[in-house]
Amino acid sequence: MKRDEIDIEISRMLKQSLPEAGHDKWFTRKVLNRLPDKQKHSRGWIEPCLYFTGLLVCFIGWGLFLCSLSPNVILVKDIVSFGILTVTTFLLIWNIVENVFVGDI
């Protein structure tokens, strides 16, 4: 339906006379505050599998490390290996505990 002159006149009249909403700088914030909490996405079976594999690798790593230790000599590589294994194990366990308490897995 094409707009004729009367349509243009009515449109002009209404736009001039009826109120504009104006920009409300808080409106977006109000909307975002009312949105539901973000859902943590469940990654299904992949995440538990990865954690289990990580734990297994850590366990094997600790086993190899302890077997490779010399009784009376501590080498630099032993200290480095110990450090890496400790940090990795700690991070892995921390992630598992966090996700278990949050309920993701």
Next chain:
Amino acid sequence: MLSKIDEIKLLAQCVLTDNRDAFGRLVENYQGEIRRFFLNLTFGDHALSDDLAQETFIKAYLNIRGFKGLSRFKTWLFRIAYNEYYSHLRKLHEVPTDEQGYLPECETVDNFHGIDAGIDVHKAIRQLSENERIVIILFYLEDQPLKKIKEITGMPEGTIKSHLSRGKEKLGRILKTLD
């Protein structure tokens, strides 16, 4: 004003990663139009129109995965806004709809006789029925073409033209009275 590509990018971010900042940008872009739409439907009630507008965006967020991209996001948003207004009216008046689900044509008071020149456009708009008012606002204020109004309201094109014609006639009478 967001381009179509920017809009698609923001929508993709909302759907895929629940990016609230992206949704915030969409809200920021369309808040003026949606709030104005409700402001004119509610006869200038800022509090009510803001509340309805907020509900519209919240519903849009909750159903964003249902947006298929067949129409522009703005048209979809106006569809939600229209439904939101419809729900508000039903709660307010408990008005039954006809078989096709349309609001009844309200009796309009003809105040044109002995009217003083001070009748403003707001009062003129009030003379229209709900359906006429919605169609007039969408067509003349929001510059929506008939095809989009059909998508927004779900009314057949013939019905929209009929409402538009009747509403225009009533407004035309008021314009003549003001002259």
